[in-house]
Amino acid sequence: MTLNLxxxxxxxxxxxxxxxxxxxxxxxxxxxLIITFFTIAGHxxxxxxxxxxxxxxxxxxxxxxxxxxxxxxxxxLNRESEPHKxxxxxxxxxxxxxxxxxxxxxxxxxxxxxxxQSGKAGIGYVKTLGEVMFKEFLLPFEITSxxxxxxxxxxxxxxxxxxxxxxx
Amino acid sequence: xxRSDLYSLTPLLILSSAAILNFFSISIKRNHKVIxxxxxxxxxxxxxxxxxxxxxxxQHIDPLLVVDGxxxxxxxxxxxxxxxxxxxxYAYFEQREERKEEYYILLILAALGACIMVISKHxxxxxxxxxxxxxxxxxxxxxxxxxxxxxxxxxKYLILAAFSSAFLLFGMSLIYATTGKMxxxxxGYYLTTTQDIPLIMMAGLGMLIVGAGFKLGVVPFHMWxxxxxxxxxxxxxAFIATVSKGGMIALLxxxxxxxxxxxxxxxxxxxxxxxxxxxxxxxxxxxRQTNLKRILAYSSISHIGYLLVAFLSGGSMGAQATTFYLVxxxxxxxGAFGIIATLSDQHRDAELIDDYRGLLWRRPLTAVAxxxxxxxxxxxxxxxxxxxxxxxxxxxxxxxxxxxxxxxxVNSVIGLYYYIKIIAVMFDQKLQIKSAKELHPLVYVISSxxxxxxxVFLFWLGVSPEGMLSLIDDVI
Numbered sequence: 001m002t003l004n005l006x007x008x009x010x011x012x013x014x015x016x017x018x019x020x021x022x023x024x025x026x027x028x029x030x031x032x033l034i035i036t037f038f039t040i041a042g043h044x045x046x047x048x049x050x051x052x053x054x055x056x057x058x059x060x061x062x063x064x065x066x067x068x069x070x071x072x073x074x075x076x077l078n079r080e081s082e083p084h085k086x087x088x089x090x091x092x093x094x095x096x097x098x099x100x101x102x103x104x105x106x107x108x109x110x111x112x113x114x115x116x117q118s119g120k121a122g123i124g125y126v127k128t129l130g131e132v133m134f135k136e137f138l139l140p141f142e143i144t145s146x147x148x149x150x151x152x153x154x155x156x157x158x159x160x161x162x163x164x165x166x167x168x
Numbered sequence: 169x170x171r172s173d174l175y176s177l178t179p180l181l182i183l184s185s186a187a188i189l190n191f192f193s194i195s196i197k198r199n200h201k202v203i204x205x206x207x208x209x210x211x212x213x214x215x216x217x218x219x220x221x222x223x224x225x226x227q228h229i230d231p232l233l234v235v236d237g238x239x240x241x242x243x244x245x246x247x248x249x250x251x252x253x254x255x256x257x258y259a260y261f262e263q264r265e266e267r268k269e270e271y272y273i274l275l276i277l278a279a280l281g282a283c284i285m286v287i288s289k290h291x292x293x294x295x296x297x298x299x300x301x302x303x304x305x306x307x308x309x310x311x312x313x314x315x316x317x318x319x320x321x322x323x324k325y326l327i328l329a330a331f332s333s334a335f336l337l338f339g340m341s342l343i344y345a346t347t348g349k350m351x352x353x354x355x356g357y358y359l360t361t362t363q364d365i366p367l368i369m370m371a372g373l374g375m376l377i378v379g380a381g382f383k384l385g386v387v388p389f390h391m392w393x394x395x396x397x398x399x400x401x402x403x404x405x406a407f408i409a410t411v412s413k414g415g416m417i418a419l420l421x422x423x424x425x426x427x428x429x430x431x432x433x434x435x436x437x438x439x440x441x442x443x444x445x446x447x448x449x450x451x452x453x454x455x456r457q458t459n460l461k462r463i464l465a466y467s468s469i470s471h472i473g474y475l476l477v478a479f480l481s482g483g484s485m486g487a488q489a490t491t492f493y494l495v496x497x498x499x500x501x502x503g504a505f506g507i508i509a510t511l512s513d514q515h516r517d518a519e520l521i522d523d524y525r526g527l528l529w530r531r532p533l534t535a536v537a538x539x540x541x542x543x544x545x546x547x548x549x550x551x552x553x554x555x556x557x558x559x560x561x562x563x564x565x566x567x568x569x570x571x572x573x574x575x576x577x578v579n580s581v582i583g584l585y586y587y588i589k590i591i592a593v594m595f596d597q598k599l600q601i602k603s604a605k606e607l608h609p610l611v612y613v614i615s616s617x618x619x620x621x622x623x624v625f626l627f628w629l630g631v632s633p634e635g636m637l638s639l640i641d642d643v644i
Contacts (some may be wrong), residue, residue, distance in 0.1 A: 136290070141295075143284060143297070146281075147281075147299050147300045150274065151303045153270055153307070154303065155302065157270040157307055158313065
């Protein structure tokens with residue numbers, strides 16, 4: 001059952017990833033990318049990493065995709081305005097991607113042994129993570145909140161327009 | 169987390185409460201004076217609390233932090249530096265029309281990040297502290313948005329700091345991949361069990377040094393320093409030059425002592441190259457500058473080079489020399505930037521050398537204090553800079569780093585040229601007519617008193633450094 005599900009999800013993931021590249025309309029590409037992210041999240045669930053799956057959906061499919069869509073909307077990309085790509089460019093892109101593939105395959109080849117041993121039960125559950133985070137790593141968790149606070153203060157301060165200053 | 173843990177963490181708690189108190193005060197009413205008072209009082213209170221610890225206090229808050237004498241000393245240094253920066257900020261921001269209140273919140277948070285960094289003994293707390301510091305600095309650097317170069321400086325720092333953080337993280341993960349540990353002690357223990365450092369770990373440590381080098385502004389990674397120094401508001405520049413760099417040095421000392429990195433020739437060679445390059449490039453590039461903030465930026469690059477000489481000596485002598493050099497460098501840099509801040513007017517900072525032409529005849533006391541700061545940077549006797557440099561050279565000779573010591577001496581001579589040039593300009597008789605709108609003189613009292621105190625410290629450390637030395641001796 002799990003194996004069938006895995007094959008189904010993998011097929012879907014590869015198919016939608018290919019569609020991301022091949023579809024002419026950038027909005028369609030982004031939507032296919034969302035499907036890819038969901039199928040990858042499904043893989044995480046199959047690997048018993050529920051927290052990772054949820055975070056993946058929230059961060060990638062949620063936040064980052066919205067950002068992508070906004071950028072596409074702002075740039076007003078469509079088939080007519082797409083610049084013509086020269087053959088050299090395509091050639092270079094293929095070589096780069098091929099090299100990346102070689103690196104990834106090469107680095108993943110040796111990992112089988114490591115994956116075997118690190119199978120602590122329930123390591124990807126939200127509960128396990130929560131226990132570690134709120135017991136052993138409570139202090140860094142709090143420090144992270146300060147980090148976000150500093151980022152928020154800075155962003156609001158820099159983003160606020162000068163004129164509304166007087167009304168506050 | 170038990171009671172004694174909390175007791176050891178109280179300085180951090182006070183800082184974060186001060187930030188929150190500032191929030192509430194802004195939400196009720198924006199008042200520069202109130203915020204300033206809260207900030208200064210909480211920093212002073214925090215420092216007084218810190219003095220209640222014994223110097224031999226040692227509290228491990230596993231697995232992340234260790235509050236020991238060295239950490240307490242560095243926290244004290246950071247708090248006092250932040251206090252001085254806050255004091256000189258008041259007059260600087262009072263004459264500007266922009267919002268001034270958030271500045272103090274970010275300043276406190278940045279100090280908090282640096283404090284976390286100097287007491288961390290684990291990659292997680294190290295990285296978090298560094299990020300709290302950097303994220304606060306991004307917005308502090310771009311704080312005066314209406315000014316010409318502040319955006320450029322802010323974005324430059326944002327991109328380069330993010331880039332260096334990526335290097336740090338990658339380095340940490342490579343080290344974790346080999347050792348399975350993220351605490352400094354565990355990594356040190358792993359290294360004692362192996363003969364050679366594995367290649368992956370070597371790469372990880374190298375990336376760690378790249379990340380740290382960016383923050384310190386040592387030579388191959390120094391490109392951001394002059395631009396950011398120039399674009400940031402002067403008090404913030406003082407903060408970057410002192411707290412941000414000093415915190416990183418303190419952390420490096422702790423890390424290298426924990427893993428006993430001095431025994432590996434590859435690291436000492438690497439740091440030797442970094443140090444020599446920083447000294448020469450910093451000093452030579454400073455020679456042709458006409459912008460005072462840029463001169464101080466290049467001089468800070470070379471000073472980090474000098475510091476690395478002490479750092480490389482290793483052992484307790486090296487750590488002592490490093491710490492003493494940090495103290496002297498902090499005092500001097502704060503004084504120099506403090507004077508730039510007081511002379512700045514509403515529209516621009518007093519950053520061109522021409523702004524200082526004939527300063528001695530217009531404001532004799534300021535000019536004298538500034539000369540003292542510059543002489544201390546150059547390392548002239550009777551100032552703290554001289555004693556600090558003396559100790560660095562002693563540490564270098566003690567461990568037979570002849571090449572480094574030789575370069576240090578040569579560079580001190582090169583550096584003297586541009587420091588003396590500024591002093592000569594101040595003595596120039598040609599008077600300039602300057603019609604800046606002056607603030608109420610009381611505003612300047614705070615800055616003047618701060619600079620006077622710094623100058624007194626400068627001479628006191630230069631004439632009788634025994635007290636400070638024995639204090640440093642105790643904490644290491």
